[in-house]
Amino acid sequence: MGEHLLVSTGELDSFEGLHNAVKGSHVDVMQLERGKLCGTLSHVGIGDFSLSIGSFNVGVRTQRVSTDEKLIIGMLLSAKDRVTHWAFDMQPGDVLVIPPSIEHDGVFQSASSYAAIRFDLTDLPRVFGSEPRLSDAETWRQKNHYRADSAIGMVATQRLPQIVSHLARHPGVLSENSAEFWKQTIVDCMTATIVTSLxxxxxxxxxxxxxxxxxxxxxxxxxxxxxxxxxxxxxxxxxxxxxxxxxxxxxxxxxxxxxxxxxxxxxxxxxxxxxxxxxxxxxxxxxxxxxxxxxxxxxxxxxxxxxxxxxxxxxxxx
The missing domain is CATH 1.10.10.60 (Homeodomain-like)
Structure with a gap:
């Protein structure tokens, strides 16, 4: 099973732990609020595809350098106070598209949680084969954001942490085919807001x-x-x-x-x-x-x- 799916979950005890907020992508982090930062950071890996979910209890500023060649799609899961990415005020369930080699900065003014998936543009036809308009790499070369439908967004914000939790408790159960199924389920949760906006x-x-x-x-x-x-x-x-x-x-x-x-x-x-x-x-x-x-x-x-x-x-x- 190990080669099909890997799940890791760890505790955060400082803002430095958020440097790997998205697996495989370095993020510079600065703490904004007073207090000891605590939280959790989980990664699910299925081949070259990864899902990261993080939560933390104080405000932080995040900046991603432009050397990453992967596409990142992020979702805000919860927020105690204002969250902005670029000039976009995010609400829980909203989705952010960060193209390869694009600098990105975000501000979480207080306790928040997020999810992010990361993969190659060459994987788009396989990931979005059900929506040909999303299979074209050019669609993803510009930074973008999508306001969540209230029902669709709330389902995704609840379901993604559930998936990680259950997969972490049953690490030896899934076959390669089942792991691929759950990969597509994760993608659908993250991108339902994008698909419904078409x-x-x-x-x-x-x-x-x-x-x-x-x-x-x-x-x-x-x-x-x-x-x-x-x-x-x-x-x-x-x-x-x-x-x-x-x-x-x-x-x-x-x-x-x-x-x-x-x-x-x-x-x-x-x-x-x-x-x-x-x-x-x-x-x-x-x-x-x-x-x-x-x-x-x-x-x-x-x-x-x-x-x-x-x-x-x-x-x-x-």
């Missing part, structure tokens, strides 16, 4: 809904039991999410995200039926299939199958 993509002709759904189902069958993210499907078939959503609603009356969740629930059910309690746990199987909020997963599962996942696993021994 104008409608009403260009081109949508293939017949039934034909498209059949292509997707063939792709899912070939993937076997590994979890497939909706962004992977969009990238594979060069479709936007809106186009895929229309096709699935026309055929099934539900969107592709719900369809894929049902598909993953069915995969969990089959895996639990094939396993004995001593061989695996419900948590392990759920994480392998992309479920991280286990309470909600259990609710989905019971609503779908009329029993709890632990009951399905128990039946395997009878």
């Amino acid at each position: 104008p409608p993509d009403d260009y081109g002709n949508l293939p017949s809904a039934m034909k498209m759904v059949r292509y997707v189902e063939d792709y899912l069958e070939a993937a076997g039991t590994r979890p497939v993210h909706v962004s992977e499907i969009c990238s594979e078939f060069r479709l936007s999410r809106r186009s895929l959503h229309r096709a699935f609603h026309e055929v099934f009356g539900i969107g592709p995200v719900t369809f894929l969740r049902h598909k993953r629930l069915c995969a969990v059910h089959s895996l639990l039926r094939q396993s004995a309690p001593g061989q695996t746990t419900v948590t392990e199987v759920a994480l392998q299939q992309g479920f991280i909020e286990l309470g909600r997963f259990s609710q989905y599962y019971r609503a779908m199958f009329g029993e709890y996942p632990s009951q399905t696993l128990g039946y395997a021994t009878k």
Whole structure:
């Protein structure tokens, strides 16, 4: 598992600990408020991709030098007081785009927390295959910021720390395929605000809904039991999410995200039926299939199958 996903979490006891606020990118930091700086800094690494989440209890000024060749997308998770990046006043959930080799400075006037992802521009087609307009490197060569939709932003600010927390508690569970799924989930959380700010993509002709759904189902069958993210499907078939959503609603009356969740629930059910309690746990199987909020997963599962996942696993021994 080690080569697929690495998770590290450490305590901060001074502003110097924030020099590595974004993994792999040096940040100069100056403390602004009186008091001993305390906080936490976590990094999730999946190949060359990284997610960093930090929190601290006093105000700081941050400056990033222009030598980093990676693209950084940042999100403010929480703030006790004013936070500015360049001339942009940020609110929790807002997203910041820092292009390669662009100097950046931020001011956190008091206790705050943030998240940031870092990757190569060459990875854009793979990361944003579901949105061709975001796959072009030129789109990301200018610094930018996006004001969060209240609902979308709040979901992301809560979900990102949950993902890090759960992955840190289960470091040996995920396969390479599952790690890739969670990478895409992290990207989607960070960039949902950007995607929803795009104008409608009403260009081109949508293939017949039934034909498209059949292509997707063939792709899912070939993937076997590994979890497939909706962004992977969009990238594979060069479709936007809106186009895929229309096709699935026309055929099934539900969107592709719900369809894929049902598909993953069915995969969990089959895996639990094939396993004995001593061989695996419900948590392990759920994480392998992309479920991280286990309470909600259990609710989905019971609503779908009329029993709890632990009951399905128990039946395997009878």
